[in-house]
Amino acid sequence: MFALYLTVTLIAAFLCGWAGVLGLIGHEIPKSQAAKLGVPxxxxxxxxxxxxxxxLGLLSGIAVxxxxxxxxxCLVLYFVGAFYAHVRVRDHDFTLWSVFFVAVVAALAVNLAHYGLGGAWEL
Structure with missing residues (x-):
């Protein structure tokens, strides 16, 4: 089970990290998405x-x-907000969004499956 947890967590962390870096360096992809969705x-x-x-939280979760x-x-909630932003402007292209959303939902699911509902809350 740990191998599955580690694999899914690393995939989700890679995707979110990649998107985070693009946003932080001011790359054109997140800027064009923001403009399309009416986000400043x-x-x-x-x-x-x-x-x-x-x-960083996903990666830290391997130890804690x-x-x-x-x-x-929090990442699931972030992408729920992104879904709302797409729907709000009637943009129904959810291809890229669905990849990220499935990854973070899977990361949450395997985290809870691996540690259990009680174990995930222990420091």
Whole structure:
């Protein structure tokens, strides 16, 4: 079970870390997405920082399960907000969003499956 947990967590961390770095360096991809969704461009570095923090939390969760559970939960909520942003402007292209959402939901699921509902809350 640990191998599955580690693999899924590393994949989710890679995806969120990649997106976080793109947001932090001001790459055109997150800027164009923000413009398409009607989000101010000044929010792009903030969203990148949130993704980077979530990535660090997922990776820290390998050693401290509570951090991984909280990070995965926050990333799920982040992408639920992103879904709302897409729906709000009637953008129904959820291809890239679904890859990220499935990854973070899977990371949360394997975290809870590996550590259990009680074990994930222990320091």
């Amino acid at each position: 461009g000044s929010w792009t570095p903030v969203m990148g920082m949130l993704l980077a923090a979530g990535t 399960p509570l951090l991984g559970t909280l990070a995965a939960t």
